[in-house]
Amino acid sequence: MTASGRPSGPEVIWARPERAGRGPRPAHTRAEIAAAAVRVADAEGLDGVSMRRVAAETGCGTMSLYNYVPRKEDLYELMVDAVVAEYEFPDAPTGDWRADLKALCRQTRGIMHRHPWVPRLMSPVYGFSPNALRYFEYALWAMEGLDVDNGTKVELLAMLNGVITAYVSNELSTAERARTSPYSPEQEQAARTAYIMRVLAGGAYPRMARTLTEGPGEIDLDEVFARAVDRILDGFEAEARRGS
Known part of the structure; x- marks a missing residue:
């Protein structure tokens, strides 16, 4: 002192x-x-x-x-x-490490939506508080069936949380713009769509024009989120298979 x-x-x-x-x-x-x-x-x-x-x-x-x-x-x-502390953990993992991590990811996204300030404070500095240690202990327990070293498991958790933070930050930013705009989301989207169609009609951006024309249409954010998580898990699962 x-x-x-x-x-x-x-x-x-x-x-x-x-x-x-x-x-x-x-x-x-x-x-x-x-x-x-x-x-x-x-x-x-x-x-x-x-x-x-x-x-x-x-x-x-x-x-x-x-x-x-x-x-x-x-x-x-x-x-x-x-x-x-809002995470809810079962008494034990199911034994399906992918399913258990995906359930954790959904909870993380939910917490960030309930508390929109959380993404700004996501940092390893706050990673060893009592409830954070509960989270890490359960997540590592859930990953016991993933045949990679412990360092790689920590990297997987960090990557998942980084992607969730970026994804939710974008969702929150979009929602905030919609909340503060004097126009409805439909009006905003219609104006932007009309603008980009005029630009693309000029032929200067053929790849963009083709991509938007052949695009999926209305986007389901829940499905996009699930695919993003799956693709990360696919990569780490493939690494485990290569090492076995």
Whole structure:
């Protein structure tokens, strides 16, 4: 500790005792503070989360909040851990590693849609909180039937989460544009379609014209998401077969 009482180096919030061994019970818990911060972020976005705002939400003074959460980065870590608690794990994996990972991916996408600020905080830095460790332990358990080394399994999880984060970020961005536009999504799409058809009719982009003309039409985002996950799993499954 420094002379000012601050730690001399960075601390992991989970290594810091939530309550001293002696003395009165704290007025608030980390779970309460995390829940308050999540409420603010869900309602106002991540930029709405400040120590002052969360202190007001929990009913304590801003300076008092620092006694529980020394840094804003710690607050973010508490928030991420709080939403990761929403994963529902069965008592044991099914034995079908692909099916179990796909079920986890669907849950990840659902969590990010319920809490649109989560993609901004996706980072390995927050990967070792209590609930994140539960997630990793279950995911590694589910992958016991995948015949690759543990490092490759970690790469698979990282790739899946990276793709889900990018995919959901695009979904959320599209939804936000639709929400803030004075026109309906159908009007916006009609205007853009008319524009691109005029451009392509000039013949300067024949490959684009052919691609759009032969395209699948209306896109089912759930099906596209499922195919993206399947293609990643296909690649790692093929690696396992080559190594066997």
